Structures are given as C-alpha cells and as structure tokens.
Amino acid sequence: MSSRPVRESVLTRPRSEIARRYDVVIVGSGYGGGVSASRLARAGKRVAVIEKGRELQPGQFPTRFPELRNEMRLSGHRINVGRADALFDVRLGDDMHVVVGCGVGGGSLINAGVALKPDPRVFADSVWPGELAQDGLIEEGYRRARAWLRPAAAPDAARMSKFQALDLAGTARGQRPEPAPVTIAFEAGTSASGTPLAACTRCGDCCGGCNVGAKVTVAATYLTDARRHGADIFAGIAVDHVRKGPDGWQVVAGATGDTGAPTTLIEAGMVILSAGTLGSTEILLRSRAAGLPVSERAGERFSANGDIIAFGWGAKPIVNAIGIGHPPRVETPVGAAVSGQIAYVDESDLARSVTVQEGVLPSAIAPALPLMFLPNGRLLGALQSLVSGVYNGPFRHLQTFFAVSHDSAAGRLGLEDGRLVLRWPGAKSEPVFERLNETLTGIVGAVGGSYVANPLAGPMIGDQPATAHPLGGAVMARSRDTGVVDHASRLFDPSRPGQAVHEGLYVIDGSIVPRSLGCNPLLTITALAERAMLHMERDLGLRFSPDPL
C-alpha cells in the first residue's frame, strides 16, 4: 500500500450501531445507491446504506501484486477463492466472466471514470418505458449527474504516449481520437460535496483504486453528501433478501462472508435495491424464492454492454499502458486509465457503432503481465521483461484497449444451488465480438502490432468473453410482462392486477438498464438514479435541493 497516512473510516459507522428501523434502507453504495442516499437524506429521511464491501480510503488501494491478489474474489462453479469483501468481485461463468467492484463507493472505486452519454438512438428503442422519452426528466438527470461528478478531459490528454499511439493508428484509418471525459480532478480542489481532491498525477492506476485521492468516486461525492445530511453508512453487511413486514419492509442480512443463516433484520418504510446488476438481481431472485411476488422477467435481458478489454502486442511506438503507481515507480507519467477514444458511429445501424478507448493497466498487476503473455508464444519478450521490468523492453509497446459496442442483451441470471449464475449460451458468437476484433485488429495493425484478444484464455478460465459493464436483470419496462420495474424504478407486483407496483420497494442501479448502451454506463446509471429521485420527489411530496455544496 502507499505510504500516505490514511484514516480507517470516514463515512461508515460500526456495524454494532445499526438501528432496528429506518425510514429508508438502501442496499449497495455504487452510483444508484449513492444518488438515492444523498437525495433522501437531504429530504430529511432517516437513511441507512448497507454495503457488502469495505470502506477503503486513498492510500489503501493495492500497489503490489500480493495486495492485489488479496483484493480479488474469484467465484464460479469450479472455483471459490478470496475474501468475500474483496474489492474486485470476479465471477467466472461458463458463458461469460463478469467483474464488478465491491466496497463503499461500488464500481466507482475501481473504474476508469469514463463518463459518456449514449447515442440518442439508444433511448429511442421501444424496450424502454414510454415515459422516459416523454417526460424529459432523463435530460435533467444527466445535467445533475454531470454537476455532481464533473467529468472532464485531461488538459494534457493528447500529450500522453498511449493517446499518441492511438492517434497514429486512428489517423492511418481515417479518424483521429478525442480526449475522453473522465470523473477525475486534474487540479486540486474539492468535489461537489466538499471532499478535498488531490490533483491527478497521471499514474494510470485508476482501475486498481486511486491512492492519490484524485478520482471523483461515489464515496467522494454522493455518499459524503448523504453522510453530511445524517445518513448512516454500514460496511461489511451483505443483504440476503427482502420481505414484507407488519409495518413496511424487512431487510434480511448478515455479516459479509458469514456462511450461516442471515442474522440481522432491519425494518424500513422504503427499501431501495442498489446492489448493482448482479447484486440486486440476486437479492430479487432470493426474495422471490422467499415469497415476494416479483415479475417472471427477473434475471432476463442481461447485457455485457458489448464491452471488452483487449491488447495489442509489438506496436512500433512507445505506448506506456502500464500504471506507474503512487509513489511512482518510474518518472514518465502515463495518463489516467483512459485519456483518449475514437467513436466509430454507424449512422445506418446503431448496433455496429463501436467506441475504442486506449487504457492503462494498474501498476499492481505489472509483475504478472509477463506471465500472462507467456502462453501466447511471446516467450522472448516476456522473459526480457521479467529481467528488465515491464517499464522497459517490449511491454512499453503493449497497447491496452477498452472497447464498447452493442450486444443482444440475451443473457439470463438465475439461482442455481443458491448461487447466482449467468447463462448465455450464444455469448461467444454475438456479432459484437467479431466487430470489435475487426476494429481493434485494424488499429493495432496500423501501428505495426498484433492483436491479442484474451491473453488469459486457457484451461484455467477458458476463452469466454469478459465484461466490466454488466447491465440488466431487473429491467425497467412498460409492463410486468416485459420487465421488473416501471419507469420510476418501482418493483412490479405480479400478484395484483394491472401494472400494480409494490409500494416502497425500488431498484436503482445498472440492473434496470434494459439494453446495451454502447458507451461506458456510469453516467447513464447516475442519470437514471437522479431521474428516479425526481419522480420520488413528486410522487411522495418530498423536498430536497439537488445542488452541489
């Protein structure tokens, strides 16, 4: 870990202090949970946020490989290793692997912070409830999300060598990159909630967790705001299911990692599930198994957001796509995890649009890189780098890409032996992968390199695609026959006639997104959460100011 002194807990309270009853219990503390907690605490509600992971401060994120390994939980039907509250929650599936963040702040702790709005054609899809297009509140949601997360491009983005390598390739193929808007402070200051932010050092470690304190995470914005307005935030508690109680709702939970029956019962007038695509869907499926009426569509329309991470080996220019850490291991700054991107927009077919971003791998993974690339036959280069370190030799020319596009959202999450399992038999042959491979092969080839789709493919984890942008499972829809929540994020109640909803039970996070977005999802998840809060304000007669401090 970094030598910077850190305070253990800034936002959270000890688990022993949890009350028996709150006005609102919010499960999960990512974008959806953070927005909900801030708004409802501002409205004067007694709010508790329950998070499965730990609270980590800048300075406590992994900087060395053994620390990174300790922050990895790998689970699948053949494997189950790592602490239950590890920062990286990696689900190895038969058809697809998924990685999500776990901690106070959710995925914002380990994401690259790229904040983009989708192509307008995404919201024109009839899969969304009609109100979304009609009431115009999603636009206000984006405005508020931007005011709180303040995405901006690095002023020196185009000077980074990875940007320049993408520029070379892009120019050769007819389209130059643009700087990417990211939720990072490039100058020291304070966040929208008044949290001090350090200036980004361009260390590139964003996806391992920012030890500098420059990332504009949910913890540094919405959760700090919620805390300031009286919300109680608890870490290390995993919610099992939700059920109706004599006076509202009951949240059944236990200490994260406990294998026995859950022992904590918290009562609330309102419950908001914001445990992410995997977490909220799992809680809903378990709640249904325990008797709660939930739409038959729960678990369906899982999308990987057409997302992949891929590599280029042997590019002629120096790229510098490996984080240098904090304090830095070498002098040359590499830039934030993403500095530049090329959006290839297909005007006639949205599904064929592709956005390619140049990425950086966190420094803690550096020692493992030569080993990762060994099975692909680049033995000589890998051995050279084992000797000289990845900051010299061939790994300086390694290109990392994050690419996003569209898929068919045909995955399905279900419970098998009590465990959440993703089934998507046709995932590998989704046309998106061929499209991405084609685009990236062209980009890598234009600078003299060769494309490496998946260096980890092999007997251990197979050659399934992997995503860091899971969406769907509890999707927003026009009716309970096609989805799980209505346009205002209220859970449909299939035990009652028509499109009745459960009063006081909401889902607000990536699980409600009914299709691929074709761009990185954090801004849209935040905007949808802000929109849900606008509806809640109207429906329940609440009053809160949405303005930053």
Ligand SMILES: Cc1cc2nc3c(=O)[nH]c(=O)nc-3n(C[C@H](O)[C@H](O)[C@H](O)COP(=O)(O)OP(=O)(O)OC[C@H]3O[C@@H](n4cnc5c(N)ncnc54)[C@H](O)[C@@H]3O)c2cc1C
């Ligand atoms: C490496 C990486 C890079 C990424 N880069 C980008 C990017 O650049 N731009 C972008 O837009 N997106 C990016 N993403 C994706 C983005 O971070 C997620 O889409 C986003 O965080 C999802 O927000 P959410 O509110 O749905 O839930 P999350 O942020 O996933 O938060 C859910 C929280 O709920 C908790 N939880 C789960 N189950 C339970 C339970 N049973 N009880 C209590 N708590 C529970 C989890 O621990 C987690 O903290 C990236 C993701 C990863 C992993």
Ligand code: SF4
């Ligand atoms: S590049 Fe480094 S300092 Fe800047 S946000 Fe990312 S991790 Fe933090």
